[in-house]
Amino acid sequence: MPHREWDAEADVVIVGFGGAGACAAVDACDHGADVLVLDRFHGGGATAISGGVVYAGGGTPHQRAAGFDDSTESMLEYLRLETDGVVSDETLSRFCAQSLDNLRWLEQHGAVFEGSMAPRKTSYPTNEHYLYYSGNELAPPFSDAAAPAPRGHRAKGKGVSGKPLFAALRKAVARRPIAVRTQTRATGLVTDGDRVVGVEATELRKSFPRWLHRALSAANRKLNIYYRPLGRMLDGPIANLERGYGEVRRFRARRGVVLAAGGFVFNRPLLAEHAPAYRRGSSLGTIGDDGSGIALGESAGGRADRMHRVSAWRFFNPPLAMIDGVLVNNRGERICNEAYYGARIGDHVARQPDAEAYLIIDARTRAEALRQVPSQTLWFQRLQAEYVLRLGNVSGGDLPTLARKRGIDPDGLARTIAEYNAGAAAGRDRMGKDPAHVRALSAGPFHAIDCSIRTQPAFPIPMITLGGLAVDEATGAVTRGDGSAVPGLYAAGRNAVGVCSESYVSGLSIADCVFSGRRVAAALTEKRFQEEQA
Known part of the structure; x- marks a missing residue:
């Protein structure tokens, strides 16, 4: 859609305030960009209700504290088997090489990890342990290809650790001059020719609709975790509030728009179309994981890829x-x-x-x-x-x-x-x-x-989608079918094809959110952009 007058503007406009969006916002701000973040709800996305595990290796302080030697080369050899060529070897090598720094970066912003090693193989450790084998490192053929090492770094916190991990990122955003507009649903991209120059959205501004929307969405998120049929009863009222009280807003992005709005696991028709074997599993995330971010990218000419890949646990x-x-x-x-x-x-x-x-x-x-x-x-x-x-x-x-x-x-x-x-x-x-x-x-x-792929009482099979928009692996720019970049448009996290878009192990998605979020921040704060604004 063509642009018209703007309600606000920033160098970088980010759609989605989950793990990837928060990482992109913090790093872009720290490198001199003016940042605006939009979120349909109140932030957190799937990251906040996840296990809070970050896949990291190459000899982290926590691996060493637990008595384990690891190398970037071993991590790379292992992930080559898991990822099966979904990204180039150059990108996978860069992901592994940056692993130590990305974990350190999270710690600098308040996330806490430690080297208390789980005493046995488990899907998720108890509250006494925060380092574990979170993938298939101990099983052949993986153990034959690379020296096994525990790389599942669980953020410190009782229960599931996504909440404290995202709380650290939220605080990091709050400490910076980053504008965050919640209860603001992106509905379209604004273009000037073939370049994306902004976002159109509907924003709840009146106090009572905002309060009711927040209460309903919080209940919806909780119910979806435990019993989706009850949560589904709130989908309609939430959408009705957004349609009935949402006011149209347009936000200009001087340098670029970043789509970080999650996957599409709550879009059952899309799931049935691309991955029918998974249609009876349990969706993990929020109802914002409905593929809307992917659709926004496609509306500007972006290409979706790996849409058939789903991780069901x-x-x-x-x-x-x-x-x-x-x-x-x-x-x-x-x-x-x-x-x-x-x-x-x-x-x-x-x-x-x-x-x-x-x-x-x-x-x-x-x-x-x-x-x-x-x-x-x-x-x-x-x-x-x-x-x-x-x-x-x-x-x-x-x-x-x-x-x-x-x-x-x-x-x-x-x-x-x-x-x-x-x-x-x-x-x-x-x-x-x-x-x-x-x-x-x-x-x-x-x-x-x-153990079939179907939800049962007290025995769910949680799942997330792994496909998304195809991106330039050096910058995170959304790409078209011919491989060219859509000017002004970027994607990160599960909105984009990434390191975990073929095969998932615990911590790989959040690690990719950090990697891809920081990647788009670097691309949008390079010197040439600053010179263009001079």
Whole structure:
């Protein structure tokens, strides 16, 4: 849309006040830019309700404090396998080389990390531990390619640590002359020819609609975490407030607009179009993760890419004994190494018939897992473990009975368990699982835990989308189908294709938010821009 008079202007206008937007705002401001941030709600995005884990390596102070040696080269070799060429080797090398500095940068702005190492492999450590193996570093083929090292740096804080991590970034923004306009929903980009020169938005300004919108959106965000059907009931009232009371505003960006408005996991039609296997999973984020930021970029000629990639986290560890089980599809065929990180397990499940999977355990495994629950879990993990071990499973006195009750092919399951038990007797596993967790399943009754990609009571499968706008990997500029940049438009975080857009391990998305947010800040504060303004 063409431009008209402006309601406010800044060198840099950022759409979205989550992890990527906050990092871009702070760094751009510190390098001399005048910054304006717009957010549909009150900031935080998916970062604030995440686990607050930052993937970092190369010998961080916290790795060294825990007694681990790591190198940038080992981190790079590991991530080459995980990312599978989604970004160039040059970009991935730069991401790894900047890892130490980006972690230090977060600490300088108030985030707290420490080297208290988790004593066992887990999907998320307890409150006594803030460093852990957050990916597949210990499992082949990854452990064969690179020396394993724990690189999951969890921000210090009780429960899930996204809240204190984003609180540090919010305070860093507040300490600077950065204008933040909340309850302001970006609706379009303003162009001058083919250049993006600003943002059109609707802003809630009257006190009562603002108060009600804030209350409803806070409740919506909380309900979406625990039970999306209740949260969905508030989507309409929130949108109605924005339509009925939102006042049109236009904000000029003298240097550029940064789209940092998240992914599209709350846009079910778009999810069904691009990634139908994931349509029954649980969305993690806010209803602002609806693909609107990606659509804004496309409206200016940008190209979306990797839209089929979704990270769905099927965690059944902790308790650790659960990985002694065997994960099968509805044909009874084994799916993958059960010690893999939950997102890789989710990837394997998504490729199965009907995206169905079942973890088979025996009486011994179940009893050991129940003993481990109190010491190995946080409260939300404890609820999940107690549910699946006591109520949320199908049981049978023998494997054929279990298979028939669960809808698994009995012959296929019998062959799989026989092969697995033979491997256990020989001290090996064809899928490379640690021999300590390869133990014969022979003590009935047997149990099948539904690990399919579908949300269940007390056993959700959280997911985020990984695709977004294609960007220039040196600057973060949004690119067209022919590879040329859209002048004046940039993207960061899950609004853009990045390091984690093929495969996800805990901490890689937030680390990419820091990396890509600071990248666009650097591009928008280079000397040539300052000279143009002179």
